[in-house]
Amino acid sequence: MLRATQRAPYAQQAISKCFARSFATKYDRPVGGSSDFQVPDFKDDLNPAKNGSSTKRNLSYFMIGSFGLATAISARHAVQDFLTTMSASKDVLAMAKVEVDLANVPTGKNLVVKWRGKPVFVRHRSDAEIKEANSVDISTLRDPQTDSERVKDPHWLVMIGICTHLGCVPIGDSGDYDGWYCPCHGSHYDISGRIRKGPAPTNLEIPEYTLDGTTLTVG
Amino acid sequence: MSKIYNILFRRNSVFISAIFGAAFFVDIGFNSAVDKYFDYVNQGKQWKDIKHNYIKSGEDEE
Helix, strand or coil: CHHHCCCHHHHHHHHHHHHHHHHCCCCCCCCCCCCCCCCCCCCCEEEEEHCCCHHHHHHHHHHHHHHHHHHHHHHHHHHHHHCCCCCCHHHHHHCCEEECCCCCCCHHHHEEECCCEEEEEEEEECCCHHHHHHCCCCHCCCCCCCCCHHEEEECCEECCCCCCCCCCCCCCECCCCCEEEEEEEEEEECCCCCEEEEEEEECCCCEEEEEEEEEEEEE | CCCHHHHHHHHHHHHHHHHHHHHHHHHHHHHHHHHHHHHHHHHCCCCHHHHHHHHCCCCCCC
């Protein structure tokens, strides 16, 4: 409709002629209409020089584009608003974090913190324990992980205290590898929380945490 | 005028991409403009304006 100008001139003429003839003869008024009926003149509409104004055309496209733009923006916001209803609110997020001051935990001691209903083990490891954790040949492990993959600061081991077997809470400072021992089915974890013996399939899980000086934030 | 047509409107693909591209920037621009206006109207009333009265610098914000 807006491309009238692109039509070949002979087609224009043919159409004009066709209209002109038909109006002039048969259809100069509606059937049964009054004799003073004036057939509208479409000549200007068919004249490319008069109706092909690019200003008009550009305005049409501009309006179409503007409404498209508005629609796109509102659609984006509708989708985003819907998605935000699914995310956790700020008070929930604030409750989902635990902050612990580690300054009072002496070397070689464990600390258990509750985080999202689960126990989190924090161990202040001694240099000997760090050395021991790094001396293990990881190719012999069931769930091969180096000690450096499991800690951010080698002196502080932070992990979720739930046995990966059936979810008991392992006991600290015990077991064959001087790490953790799960009394339920006898899984032994070493000083890096890696599974060494027993039925558990994987190492103890490491939560997301940040260490800032002596402040530990879990979550 | 026909230059605009030839560049922007002639191909529908270009037209549509232009709409979405413009929507992206107009959205951001509009939001920041409204935010700025809001801050201007509420000068001195918001927490970020009066925070320095309560929190000394270097202290934790929480």
